[in-house]
Amino acid sequence: MNSTAKLLDVVALTVDLPQYNLWRGQVGTVVEILANGTAFEVEFSDRNGRTYESLGLRPEQIMVLHFEPTSPDKKRCNSRSISSPTIQMQRTDEHRQCIAKGNCRR
Template identity: 75%
Template structure:
């Protein structure tokens, strides 16, 4: 169960496949609207940055999703006390 609170404009990734919408686990979108009092979210999926055209991506799907269908992506350590370490394989 997703215990992290999802906020508007959070960057999220799908945790499930939705082939009927041509969306698959791992695809990244943005939570753009709260639905059903926060019980669901409108998530917008856009293509990548427009490169030489200097424009933002174009939306290719916008769909209502439940919190358990998405996860918030984090770009910083979860805790300020986290110590970075190198992982080798």
């Protein structure tokens, strides 16, 4: 059910976290991968883009949301635009490789 979260993935909580006023189904963004993927820093923002909570979560506490059909034989292209020029170049290279293999679903 849960696929491995990647940097900048949109995720939803699968559990209630009342101590943070966060509830199952709330949507956040993975902003950091921690402990070699055994935890993720997830940022929760309001409709105006203001962060109201950011905390480390375990993979079983989140699920990756998909906004388009997925196919098990195609790898997801992680070449989304982001502000860092270095990361943009890395993502552009990944996107070129993804296109060359015929796997881009962006």
